[in-house]
Amino acid sequence: MSNQAKPISSPEEVVGVGAPLAELEGGFAEPAAARARPIPRISIQAFCENGATAEIIQIAAEDRRLAKAHVSVHMGGVEAAVTHYQQNPTPNLIIIECGLPRDHLLAELDRLAENCDPGTKVLIVGQANDVMLYRELLKRGVSEYLVEPVAPLQLMEAVSNLYNNPETEPVGHVYAFIGAKGGVGSSTICHNASWSLSEILKVDVVIADLDLAFGTTGLDFNQDPMQGIADALSSPDRLDEVLLDRLLTKCSEHLSIFAAPVVLDRDYDISVEGCDRVIDVVRQNVPYVAVDLPHTWTPWVKSVLLQADEVIITAAPDLANLRNAKNIVDLLQQTRRNDSKPRLVMNMVNMPKRPEISVKEFESAIGLKAISVIDFDSETFGQAANNGQMIEELSAKARSAAAFRDIALAMSNRRDTQAVKKSSGLVPFLEKLKLKR
Ligand SMILES: Nc1ncnc2c1ncn2[C@@H]1O[C@H](COP(=O)(O)OP(=O)(O)OP(=O)(O)O)[C@@H](O)[C@H]1O
Ligand SMILES: [Mg+2]
Numbered sequence: 001m002s003n004q005a006k007p008i009s010s011p012e013e014v015v016g017v018g019a020p021l022a023e024l025e026g027g028f029a030e031p032a033a034a035r036a037r038p039i040p041r042i043s044i045q046a047f048c049e050n051g052a053t054a055e056i057i058q059i060a061a062e063d064r065r066l067a068k069a070h071v072s073v074h075m076g077g078v079e080a081a082v083t084h085y086q087q088n089p090t091p092n093l094i095i096i097e098c099g100l101p102r103d104h105l106l107a108e109l110d111r112l113a114e115n116c117d118p119g120t121k122v123l124i125v126g127q128a129n130d131v132m133l134y135r136e137l138l139k140r141g142v143s144e145y146l147v148e149p150v151a152p153l154q155l156m157e158a159v160s161n162l163y164n165n166p167e168t169e170p171v172g173h174v175y176a177f178i179g180a181k182g183g184v185g186s187s188t189i190c191h192n193a194s195w196s197l198s199e200i201l202k203v204d205v206v207i208a209d210l211d212l213a214f215g216t217t218g219l220d221f222n223q224d225p226m227q228g229i230a231d232a233l234s235s236p237d238r239l240d241e242v243l244l245d246r247l248l249t250k251c252s253e254h255l256s257i258f259a260a261p262v263v264l265d266r267d268y269d270i271s272v273e274g275c276d277r278v279i280d281v282v283r284q285n286v287p288y289v290a291v292d293l294p295h296t297w298t299p300w301v302k303s304v305l306l307q308a309d310e311v312i313i314t315a316a317p318d319l320a321n322l323r324n325a326k327n328i329v330d331l332l333q334q335t336r337r338n339d340s341k342p343r344l345v346m347n348m349v350n351m352p353k354r355p356e357i358s359v360k361e362f363e364s365a366i367g368l369k370a371i372s373v374i375d376f377d378s379e380t381f382g383q384a385a386n387n388g389q390m391i392e393e394l395s396a397k398a399r400s401a402a403a404f405r406d407i408a409l410a411m412s413n414r415r416d417t418q419a420v421k422k423s424s425g426l427v428p429f430l431e432k433l434k435l436k437r
Contacts, residue, residue, distance in 0.1 A: 037160045037171050038280075041068040043091035044159070047081040048073065053097045053125060053150070060152040063338050064307050065160065078108040085112065090120040093159065097125040097148075102133055109140055121162055125150055152338050172283035175290045175411060176308035180315035180325040182295040185347040185374075187211070188381065189314050189407065191220045192400075194290040195390045196408035198254035206248060206286045208258040208279065210304070211294035212268040215260030218249075222388025225249040228259035229278070233270055236277040241285055258282065275300040276307065288411075306335055310411070311342040317349055317356040326366045344368045345407060351376035371410045372403045 044061075048054040054073050061071035070091075074080060078098045085094075094116075098105050105126070116122070121143040126133075129147045137145050144158050175194075179186030191207060198205040209215035212230055227247050232239045239247075248256040282289050291308065293301055305311055305328070313328055315321040325344065332342050344366070346359050363369050377400060384394045392401040 037164045038065050038067075039069050039156065039160050040163055042070075042093060042163070044069055044071045044093045044095060045081075045084075045091045046071070046073045046095035046097075047077055047084070048075055048097040049077040049099055050097065051075075053148070056150060056152050056155065057095065059337060060155050060159075063152065063156060064336060065156050067307065078105065078112065082108060082111045082115075085115040090115065090117045092119065093121045093123060093162065095123045095125065095155075099127050102128070102130070102136075105133075106136060106140065109137070109142070113141065123158065123162070125155075156338075172285070172287045172289050173310070174279060174283055174308045175288070175310050175312060176293055176305050177290060177312045177314065178293045178301075178305065178328065179295045180313055180321040180328065181318075184295075184314050184316045184321065185381075186295070186314040187216050187220070187292050188385075189312070189345050189347060189374075189404075190290050190292045191217060192390050192392070192404040193312075193407040193411060194288070195252070195255055196392060196404045197288060197290075197411055198252065199392075200405065200408055201412055202254060203288060204254050204256070204286050205288040205290060206256050206258055206282055207290045207292055208282060209260040209292045210270070210275070210301075211292060212260045212270070213262065213264060214294070215262055215292065216385075217257045217292060218259045218262065219388060220385065220390075221249075221251040221255075221257055223249050223251060223257065223259065225257075225259050228257075228261060230261040230268065232258070232278045232281075233268075233274050236274040239278055239281045241281075244281055244285060256286075270298070270300045272300045272303045275304060279304065279307075305332065310340065312345060312407075312411070313342050314345045314347050315362070316347055317359065317362055319357065322357060322362055322365055325362075329366050329368060341368060343410065344370045346370045346373045348376040349373055372407050374400050374403050 044066075046054070046057045048057065054075065057071070057073050060066055061069075061073070074084070076083075078096050078100065081094060081096055094112075096112075098108070100108065105124075109122075109124075112122070122141070123144045123146070124137060124142055125146050125148060127148050134145050143162050146154065146158055175190075177186050177190035187209075194205050194207050197203075207217055208229055209217035210229065212233075218224055218228075228249070229247070231247055232244070247258065249259055250256045279289065279291065291304055293304060311328075311332060313325055315325045329342055332339075344363070346362065349356065349359065357365075359370060359373050377398070380391060380395060380398050380400060384391050387394060391398050391404060395401060
């Protein structure tokens with residue numbers, strides 16, 4: 001029974017208290033329910049008995065996954081709901097917290113049903129962990145019953161499952177890549193890590209290049225497509241699976257790019273809604289979407305950062321990078337209370353003759369441990385960029401190639417690179433064993 005899952009009592013528990021510091025700060029652990037699908041444009045009204053539950057619903061209401069929904073929270077439990085809906089139309093979803101004894105609760109729900117529109121769903125939050133009660137509630141048309149205490153992510157997942165099929169894989173995971181300063185290598189990291197992800201996991205990855213005027217995704221993959229992301233952004237409502245397929249450029253078996261036009265003869269007016277819609281269509285069709293953001297600050301850049309499943313900040317070790325990275329981290333942590341922390345990649349470290357802030361100092365100043373530290377290596381990076389190749393294609397032995405594999409593993413939340421490597425080494429033996437049997 002889906003509601004019998006162990007209740008998650010705090011966001012800390014979700015990210016795994018007791019995990020090694022590196023995992024927590026570097027973001028190797030992912031909240032289990034962080035992949036809850038975004039919740040559609042529905043109206044939700046909650047009637048709580050306790051202030052603590054009202055607060056949890058309020059926290060969920062402010063989360064990015066509920067950004068499209070309209071949520072209002074009232075007190076008074078099921079009795080207040082019954083009175084309210086005698087006078088008012090019912091919303092898409094009613095959440096009721098109820099600690100009443102079983103018979104009393106069922107009687108109140110029968111009264112509520114008299115005024116409920118047929119399309120309205122009801123989710124009950126109660127104290128009794130009782131299968132009989134659960135069955136009785138389902139029989140009466142209640143959609144879900146959660147046992148207290150309920151955490152914001154658990155509630156969001158339950159609501160999300162009411163509007164999506166919980167059996168199918170959640171929609172694609174969106175990674176937003178941004179540089180703390182211009183030219184620090186954010187696009188290079190985005191392209192190489194996404195390519196490694198597609199090669200290691202053998203899953204489809206799309207890179208969406210939102211640097212429409214100057215993006216390098218086409219160049220880095222040695223492609224010069226005629227169409228791409230600007231065509232989608234100019235009429236986002238027309239974008240569907242078929243058009244998306246036409247606008248993507250395939251670079252390898254599992255990696256496609258949504259390339260930027262990189263021409264200056266037009267103006268690019270990207271709207272928050274258009275951008276949101278385009279990313280939504282891509283994520284409905286592809287399991288991993290890497291968004292390559294330009295180093296600018298516009299409403300749509302901010303919105304992509306706040307809505308992404310995960311954010312990867314690339315920074316070089318100087319003061320301006322430190323200040324900007326700190327500002328981005330602070331903004332994300334204020335507004336994304338139920339998400340894992342952004343991930344930090346330190347790039348262009350140890351540039352000859354350049355005075356630098358040490359990685360340790362940088363990490364402690366912004367409160368994040370870097371998931372990867374990549375040296376300045378103009379020869380390898382310059383060569384790869386000129387060839388239109390990924391670093392691993394150019395030189396699998398390069399230290400940065402290993403770094404990109406690690407970033408890809410961190411992105412996919414594979415905890416242990418070694419374990420993956422070891423198990424893949426065993427595959428041929430296991431296959432032989434299977435054949436022998
Ligand atoms: N570790 C590195 N060592 C040397 N050169 C690097 C390194 N990482 C990236 N580069 C080079 O730095 C240049 C800028 O990289 P890139 O375009 O990825 O930066 P960006 O942060 O996306 O820039 P923009 O602000 O224009 O979006 C490229 O020529 C790239 O090859
Ligand atoms: Mg860039």
